[in-house]
Amino acid sequence: MYRTHNCGELRISHKGEQVTLAGWVQRTREMGGMTFVDLRDRYGITQLAFNTEDNDTLNKAARQLGREFVIQVTGTVIERSSKNKNIPTGEIELKVEDLTILNAAKTPPFTIENETDGGDELRMQYRYLDIRRKVIQEKLRLRNKVALETRKYLDGEGFMDVETPYLIKSTPEGARDFVVPSRMNAGEFYALPQSPQTFKQLLMVSGIDRYYQIVKCFRDEDLRADRQPEFTQIDCEMSFVEQEDILNTFEGLVKHLFKTCRNISFEQDFPRMSYAEAMERYGSDKPDIRFGMELKNLNVVAKNKGFKIFDEAELVLGIVAEDCAVYTRKQLDKLTDWVKRPQIGAKGLVYVKYNEDGTLKSSVDKFYSTEDLEEFAKVSGAKAGDLLLILSGETDKVRKQMNELRLHMGDELGLRNPNEFKPLWVLDFPLLEWDEETERYHAMHHPFTSPKKEDLDLIKNNPGAVRANAYDLAMNGVELGGGSIRIHDKSLQSQMFDLLGFSKEEAEEQFGFLMNAFEYGAPPHGGIAFGLDRLVATMGGSDSIRDYIAFPKNNSGRDVMINAPASLDNAQLSELSLSVINLEKKQ
Secondary structure (H helix, E strand, C coil): CCCCCCCCCCCHHHCCCEEEEEEEEEEEEEECCEEEEEEEECCEEEEEEEECCCCHHHHHHHHCCCCCCEEEEEEEEEECCCCCCCCCCCCEEEEEEEEEEEECCCCCCCCCCCCCCCCHHHHHHCHHHHCCCHHHHHHHHHHHHHHHHHHHHHHHCCCEECCCCCCECCCCCCCECCEEECCCCCCCEEECCCCCHHHHHHHHHCCCCEEEEEEEEECECCCCCCCCCEEEEEEEEEECCCHHHHHHHHHHHHHHHHHHHHCCCCCCCCCEEEHHHHHHHHCCCCCCCCCCCCCEECHHHHCCCCCHHHHCCCEEEEEEECCCCCCCHHHHHHHHHHHCCCCCCCCCCEEEEECCCCCEEECCCCCCCHHHHHHHHHHHCCCCCCEEEEEEECHHHHHHHHHHHHHHHHHHCCCCCCCCCCEEEEECCECEEEECCCCEEEECCCCCECECHHHHHHCCCCHHHCEECEEEEEECCEEEEEEEEECCCHHHHHHHHHHCCCCHHHHHHHHHHHHHHHCCCCCCEEEEEEEHHHHHHHHCCCCCCHHHCCCCCCCCCCECCCCECCCCCHHHHHHCCCCCCCHHHHC
């Protein structure tokens, strides 16, 4: 055996035992005639002790060990004279009697410690070294635990794990597909699934009744810190259910995961809010409700006072930053520059200070009297010592801008505690959204989402007002998952395709297999999908999903460790009946 115990296992109760350990050298320390080595594996760290008086040759060998050498040692467990209360093995050390170097190691390009000196790109290039760090292993351990407990819970609820294909047909809705050329069918392509949506609906037609899958999904879209070109979903579908059944079942899943994986209990039912209310109060369909600072409509007090920017705006919004009237001009200028960044897109920022001494100061004193600004305070709820921040513009744009400012202020004021978790169901999304560029409606979720029964009469005359039988679960400003009750009636599905601008031929070409299936007795059904990466990152108190994925891509969609994607040689291209455009000429 290479080892009798792991490096996190030994305790004072093992004192006097002879054991064998194997692992990586974390660090060495020389103290007179003694050499101490911290030996690390996935389970923890054990201190090794070498003494010149006992074995000078062995001690000299220990002093030649470099960081990340892979070694095997045999020795006797003894009590440490200087105990380390910060690690579970801190009461003991191993008095080494035999040392074997299993593999020498080059000096790593960054320190393999929780607080490393390696930048993101360097750590991704050497991800196999980065994963040796305890902080990354803990994140992957949490992911493993969440996946395991998900399977336990869903199995207990009667769900069946069913695999669906990765090589499917490209569809025009949603993000761009990743496509795969077919060698056996020259000139034709598979697509990698953006989700198993149509397959899980077909499984409901098949009578599976309760399906789940922890599955890879692929979307060729621009990336951010919380997006990857390939990601993992907890994908679920149920037959003979209504919205309430879905919400109760999967609220139960989330409660189970937090209890078993983080020992956090949610005693109350998750609050619920309509999409319209969420947008009005927070400017977001995934609001962070850990703190207040809600959006306040200031139209009634801000417009028609001669200030052109407010007068011409569809909507004037404010948020109150409590106890922030002490902000300096420099701080306010910095906030103004922040909202004017291209990512936010605001043209400027107006502020009103309600000073502790009762005086008022604003950036629009020229247009608004003291009495006017006091009206601002009444409408917004600002009090002495507070700072009112105001944006204006088109309704949808200014809501999104104010949401970003609100989150920014929440971070700046320390209001977004990563160890506090506030879930929220968001309901009653619009079924459709109008796209100015294509001048047609697009599905807010996907084409198979059922409209609310009470809104069916609006489909022909006022489709933009139709609400979807859809729901999202948000937590701490992140969308953890979403789903809907599906259309299971062929005529209603055809009507939906018409609304979305599909011709009969296009609908048949893209989704004929699903429509045909509906003719053979499709049950009422609905489902939900959770982003496993985002769920685990949120549970771990992180904004980024990368560290919770073993081998992530960078912001350009590249795996810098294996250098993918990469070009193909001409022989491979020829076999696939492909040719590559000269990119330099194209540019």
